[in-house]
Amino acid sequence: MAHRGSQATTLYLTALYMLVSCTAVPVNDLLDRASQRSDKLHSLSTSLTHELDSHFPPIGRMIMPRPSMCHTSSLQTPTDKEQALRVSESDLLSLARSLLQAWVDPLLLLSSSANSLPHPAHNSIYRKIQELQEYSKSLGDGLDILSGKMGPSSQYISLLPFRGSNDIGQDKTSRLVNFQFLLSCFRRDSHKIDSFLKVLRCRAAKMRPEMC
Amino acid sequence: MRRAVGVVYLNLHSFLFFHVLSLCLGYSPPGKPKLTSCRSPEKETFTCWWEPGSDGGLPTTYALYYRKENSDAVYECPDYHTAGENSCFFNKNDTSIWVNYNITVVATNALGSNFSDPVDVDVVYIVQPHTPENVTVTVMEDKDGPFLRVSWEPPRKADTRSGWITLIYELRVKLEGEEEWEEHRAGQQKMFNIFSLRSGGMYLVQVRCKPDHGFWSEWSSTTYIKVPDYFPRETSVWILIAVFSAFIFFILTWILNLKSNSVKHCLLPPVPGPKIKGFDKQLLKNGRSEEVFSALVVPGFPPTTSSDCEDLLVEYLEVYTPEEQELILEEGKDLQEGCLKSKGSPSDSDSGRGSCDSHTLLMEKCGEGEGKEEKHQERAQKGKRQQKHQTGWEEGDVSHTREDVLSPDMSEGRVKTWPSVFSPLPQYSSRPLDHQGSLETARQLCLSDSLFPPPSTSSHLSYNAKEGLALGSGQQEFYLGKKQTHPSNPQSQPRWHLQAHSDFNISSMDRKQAASGLQLPGFRSTEYVEVQRVNQEDMVILQPLFSSSCQRDGHLQIGQGEDYSKVKGVDSGNMLLLQREVEVKREEEDGDRYSCDIQDRVTESCYTTSTAASSQVTGKPTSCAGTAMPVQEEMVLAANGYVDAATMLL
Numbered sequence: 001m002a003h004r005g006s007q008a009t010t011l012y013l014t015a016l017y018m019l020v021s022c023t024a025v026p027v028n029d030l031l032d033r034a035s036q037r038s039d040k041l042h043s044l045s046t047s048l049t050h051e052l053d054s055h056f057p058p059i060g061r062m063i064m065p066r067p068s069m070c071h072t073s074s075l076q077t078p079t080d081k082e083q084a085l086r087v088s089e090s091d092l093l094s095l096a097r098s099l100l101q102a103w104v105d106p107l108l109l110l111s112s113s114a115n116s117l118p119h120p121a122h123n124s125i126y127r128k129i130q131e132l133q134e135y136s137k138s139l140g141d142g143l144d145i146l147s148g149k150m151g152p153s154s155q156y157i158s159l160l161p162f163r164g165s166n167d168i169g170q171d172k173t174s175r176l177v178n179f180q181f182l183l184s185c186f187r188r189d190s191h192k193i194d195s196f197l198k199v200l201r202c203r204a205a206k207m208r209p210e211m212c
Numbered sequence: 213m214r215r216a217v218g219v220v221y222l223n224l225h226s227f228l229f230f231h232v233l234s235l236c237l238g239y240s241p242p243g244k245p246k247l248t249s250c251r252s253p254e255k256e257t258f259t260c261w262w263e264p265g266s267d268g269g270l271p272t273t274y275a276l277y278y279r280k281e282n283s284d285a286v287y288e289c290p291d292y293h294t295a296g297e298n299s300c301f302f303n304k305n306d307t308s309i310w311v312n313y314n315i316t317v318v319a320t321n322a323l324g325s326n327f328s329d330p331v332d333v334d335v336v337y338i339v340q341p342h343t344p345e346n347v348t349v350t351v352m353e354d355k356d357g358p359f360l361r362v363s364w365e366p367p368r369k370a371d372t373r374s375g376w377i378t379l380i381y382e383l384r385v386k387l388e389g390e391e392e393w394e395e396h397r398a399g400q401q402k403m404f405n406i407f408s409l410r411s412g413g414m415y416l417v418q419v420r421c422k423p424d425h426g427f428w429s430e431w432s433s434t435t436y437i438k439v440p441d442y443f444p445r446e447t448s449v450w451i452l453i454a455v456f457s458a459f460i461f462f463i464l465t466w467i468l469n470l471k472s473n474s475v476k477h478c479l480l481p482p483v484p485g486p487k488i489k490g491f492d493k494q495l496l497k498n499g500r501s502e503e504v505f506s507a508l509v510v511p512g513f514p515p516t517t518s519s520d521c522e523d524l525l526v527e528y529l530e531v532y533t534p535e536e537q538e539l540i541l542e543e544g545k546d547l548q549e550g551c552l553k554s555k556g557s558p559s560d561s562d563s564g565r566g567s568c569d570s571h572t573l574l575m576e577k578c579g580e581g582e583g584k585e586e587k588h589q590e591r592a593q594k595g596k597r598q599q600k601h602q603t604g605w606e607e608g609d610v611s612h613t614r615e616d617v618l619s620p621d622m623s624e625g626r627v628k629t630w631p632s633v634f635s636p637l638p639q640y641s642s643r644p645l646d647h648q649g650s651l652e653t654a655r656q657l658c659l660s661d662s663l664f665p666p667p668s669t670s671s672h673l674s675y676n677a678k679e680g681l682a683l684g685s686g687q688q689e690f691y692l693g694k695k696q697t698h699p700s701n702p703q704s705q706p707r708w709h710l711q712a713h714s715d716f717n718i719s720s721m722d723r724k725q726a727a728s729g730l731q732l733p734g735f736r737s738t739e740y741v742e743v744q745r746v747n748q749e750d751m752v753i754l755q756p757l758f759s760s761s762c763q764r765d766g767h768l769q770i771g772q773g774e775d776y777s778k779v780k781g782v783d784s785g786n787m788l789l790l791q792r793e794v795e796v797k798r799e800e801e802d803g804d805r806y807s808c809d810i811q812d813r814v815t816e817s818c819y820t821t822s823t824a825a826s827s828q829v830t831g832k833p834t835s836c837a838g839t840a841m842p843v844q845e846e847m848v849l850a851a852n853g854y855v856d857a858a859t860m861l862l
Contacts, residue, residue: 039424039425042425043425046425066281066312067281067312067334068281068282068312073282077310079308079309079310079311080256080304080307080308080309081255081256081304081309081371081374081376084376085374085376188310188334188336191310191336191337191425192310194424194425195336195376198375198378198424199374199375199376200375201375202373202374202375203374203375212372212373212374212375212378
């Protein structure tokens, strides 16, 4: 019995070790995957804004709020290259994760109001918003895994609550304007995330300089 | 007070005057400038270009003002010159990313200014790098042939090492003179291979790049590269195969040409033509069938017995019997020799080729109707009987009559009565003798006997005319000449003599009778028998020889004769017993009884009658008579093996 018990324990430990080792994807690989995901995210958002702009009322551009009005604008992010390159990897990751986290709720709002959007391409917009959500979710999970490998400071996520109302407006123009404004904010933030991750990728891929 | 008002009034007046003057002169304020584009090559600086409007005829200045999103401060373009005319260059210090710039251009001339529409610009969205640098194209060799290796470097200012900017590249290739470019996405790598080149072609290569989210750069300057001449391996292999196949093909054709005949023979076998000897195709084609078929008639066909003669190995059996038989044999032999001598036959009867020789002999005999002829068994038997009859007769005449036939053996003192018997036989041979004939002969003999009183002692000469000839008991010898071996026949000589005469008479009579009574067509009844073989039963199988003498009037019976006489054995009386079997077709005609046609079957009865020659011969042959003539069995082979197989046909 004791022999059998020791055997079982050994077996369990071996399996656990293998599981752990199997899941140990290298960081640079993870970053590569994350940056690819963020790249896709940004591309989607860019196409969304362009699609929305095709049938945007000109007056709407006039009353468009400023980008500083984005709910994530309070987050301090580097504004030029030197600043960005001075930020640590952990902070960069934290910023990325914070931004990503801040857009979970607004994306929900967008997806919910996309169908009723007074836009001829609202179906396509709706599908794209759903894709955005998927990518955002998977990226968030990947970044969570990454943060676990990169130190405790990367774990910190700045909360950026979305204080926007639950509906994007009452009339057609305001709805469109609000929708467009949200998408523009998301477009910038996704670009930030993508940039941060790509910087991180190049920093981690010292063995493969050809990647950067 | 008035003075101040006056000055103001004067200024206003001059100003208005100036403006009115300007307007009257056609000057106008500048047109509205327009910002055409703003671009950042490396996401660190950016440049904006505007398009000036009409200047209104007056010198117009342009100013660009910008405002950042999170402040209201308006700043003017720091650098109007670096980027050229109507441009504003923002250096690194003035560039902030992820910040919206609200840029406005103001055109100002003496009459006024004009503001352009404001443009919101975020630097990160307007990135357009410079063209890739150091584009190098080299020709590399591979096992499959040469290929182009294109390599380049990112634009100088783009910081890709830190990951600040990620560039993806694209290149395009075309042959000199073509219009369509062949584009290839190279991703983030800075090197690319181009395969499937045309040997000896001049290629043009261009490269451009794009940031991950930005605009494509301009194409780099064209790089020219010439591919050296080479021979494609695939083509060379195919050429080798083609040459080899052609070579094989030519060789096969040549061989086929050489062996065309045999190939033709194999594939298209020739139609066999008629192979009939004497067959003339031309005649047939001409349609003269009569001539064709007449040509088919070969003189030598059907084969005559001569051919059979050739085929058969002839061995002449010399049968010697003690005492009487020897005599008889000798007689036969003497006869034969005599015949030979008389006839002067060119061939040697004893040479083993006797059949042909005998044939000739037969021919001569048949033709001449004289000479010695070997008799059929029946005939011989008959002759024997005759001899018996003649024993008691005169011999002198016999000797006389038989001078020509007497053999040299006369010196031995033996009387060879047989020849005497034989001598008349040639006359008989002219026609077939059947039983009737024999009977007639017998009758004649009888008659002759009656003419001459038969000796009382000639009991042996008793015979039954109907039954046939009776032979003297044991009297199988004939003595010719002066000697008389049989005392029982004291009068044999005279009888013989008489008999000889009578024989002649008989023969003549017979002949007449035969001619009248018997429809004896044809001729010759003597046949030659040759020994075909000796079978296991110690039977000498004889075969009568058939020559053309067997020919009849229009009936060719030659060749049919499979007759052979078997020697049944030698009985106690030292007599050679022959058995004759004839399988020849029988003629329906009674008269047509040739030895060839004999279809006799030697029956036992017949045989016994002959064998009983030693004892009483009751003339059994007649009993055997049917249509098939029983063959007189008592045959004695001549010394040289001939057995007279006189055609004793029915």
